[in-house]
Amino acid sequence: PDPGIELDYERVDFDHLYTAGDRTDINETNLRNALENLPCCTTNREGTINGDPLNIVVIGSVEQVVNAFLDNGWDETELLTTDNMIKAAKAFLSGSSYRHTVISPLYCFGRQQDLSMQKPRKTISARNHLRLWMTPMLHNGAPVWVGQISRDVGVRMTFKTWPPFTHKISPAVDEAREYLVENMVISNTLAEFGFVEGVGAAPPAEPRENLTGDPYFTDGLRVVLVISEKPTPINEIKLLKWEWPPDYKDLIDWIFKQ
Numbered sequence: 404p405d406p407g408i409e410l411d412y413e414r415v416d417f418d419h420l421y422t423a424g425d426r427t428d429i430n431e432t433n434l435r436n437a438l439e440n441l442p443c444c445t446t447n448r449e450g451t452i453n454g455d456p457l458n459i460v461v462i463g464s465v466e467q468v469v470n471a472f473l474d475n476g477w478d479e480t481e482l483l484t485t486d487n488m489i490k491a492a493k494a495f496l497s498g499s500s501y502r503h504t505v506i507s508p509l510y511c512f513g514r515q516q517d518l519s520m521q522k523p524r525k526t527i528s529a530r531n532h533l534r535l536w537m538t539p540m541l542h543n544g545a546p547v548w549v550g551q552i553s554r555d556v557g558v559r560m561t562f563k564t565w566p567p568f569t570h571k572i573s574p575a576v577d578e579a580r581e582y583l584v585e586n587m588v589i590s591n592t593l594a595e596f597g598f599v600e601g602v603g604a605a606p607p608a609e610p611r612e613n614l615t616g617d618p619y620f621t622d623g624l625r626v627v628l629v630i631s632e633k634p635t636p637i638n639e640i641k642l643l644k645w646e647w648p649p650d651y652k653d654l655i656d657w658i659f660k661q
Contacts, residue, residue, distance in 0.1 A: 445509035454614035456602035463630030597643025601625035
């Protein structure tokens, strides 16, 4: 526990988020199809409007997931309260940093994110951040999480969400996803990784929008990151023979032929 701050995921009772009857352990054969059938996007509270694409899957226990991100230099997120919103507003107005700044709620499975992490820069206006939801699925006994990652490039006012200010995201959401892959691979955190179909392609010429109107474009894939129980050198990470982004294709084809 970090004295002095209340973290967003501490409000969630992960042990009782689902009943035993809700949980399904997905084997290797059916995993790809199950991950592709997860929701495409975050939504508003009512679940009526799609927002940011759900472009990441993480497989591991709560402790493994949190520790993997902390080990890679990510920070936990404070609970969304009035005091913390005021603290964030002051940081924005002064141009200062706020490492554990609040992250606005998005929704999946009818609830806001279970866990969020961020990697801040010099000011509150710029950071990489991600949201995760624990799904009812297990894989080899480990929880399967689905989430969203993007890179913030500014802060602006909005009347579309609460709180009434939000970060503006970079439209190149795949760049934030790729940064996460590189981050986790280089730090020996992953046992396996690969890609599956997700939201579907949206080229730069035909971008989609998130809930606050920020455009984004993507190849439409979601990365699958299986957290390792022990440090795993790069040459021992298993590459999943599923989908791969176009920029990876020649390299992956060569690797799989070896």
